[in-house]
Amino acid sequence: xxxxKATFLKRPNRFTLICILKGKVVKAYLPNPGRMWELLxxxxxxFPKGYYLYVGxxxxxxxxxxxxxxxxxxxxxxxxxxxxxxxxxxxAVPIRTQDVLECKIAQAVKKIAEWEIPGFGSSDCFxxxxxxxxxxxxxxxxxxxxxxxxxRMDRLxxxxxxxx
Numbered sequence: 614x615x616x617x618k619a620t621f622l623k624r625p626n627r628f629t630l631i632c633i634l635k636g637k638v639v640k641a642y643l644p645n646p647g648r649m650w651e652l653l654x655x656x657x658x659x660f661p662k663g664y665y666l667y668v669g670x671x672x673x674x675x676x677x678x679x680x681x682x683x684x685x686x687x688x689x690x691x692x693x694x695x696x697x698x699x700x701x702x703x704x705a706v707p708i709r710t711q712d713v714l715e716c717k718i719a720q721a722v723k724k725i726a727e728w729e730i731p732g733f734g735s736s737d738c739f740x741x742x743x744x745x746x747x748x749x750x751x752x753x754x755x756x757x758x759x760x761x762x763x764x765r766m767d768r769l770x771x772x773x774x775x776x777x
Contacts, residue, residue: 624732668743670715679705692734725756
């Protein structure tokens with residue numbers, strides 16, 4: 614089976630993508646999406662100027678993972694490593710929890726973001742992306758601060774009140 618060059622348009626979920634192939638818009642199946650190496654071919658993907666919000670998780674060693682993402686010199690492995698090679702690191706805003714919230718947080722960030730980079734960081738789930746962007750610093754955004762407040766504190770308070 615040969616490879617055909619196509620122009621990436623969007624990725625509706627983990628196993629499919631929409632692209633232009635030989636002048637036609639087609640839906641392609643990805644039998645083994647892995648780490649989505651097609652993101653290395655960024656010729657058709659635009660990264661607008663602004664602030665990027667990457668939603669990831671670490672089942673253990675969260676501080677080490679964040680420190681690794683901050684470093685410039687490292688073996689490129691995660692999607693965010695490739696972005697970091699071309700962008701400044703602003704800040705990390707960890708939400709420490711035993712709960713599996715990565716996709717829920719990604720969907721919440723998507724609602725307040727101004728754009729997303731399709732397929733970025735979501736090769737192991739059905740989310741359209743885990744990388745979102747905003748023109749202005751999200752740390753100055755009341756909507757972003759409210760989102761953080763909810764996932765860091767208010768969500769826990771609601772769980773405690775349910776147990777009473």
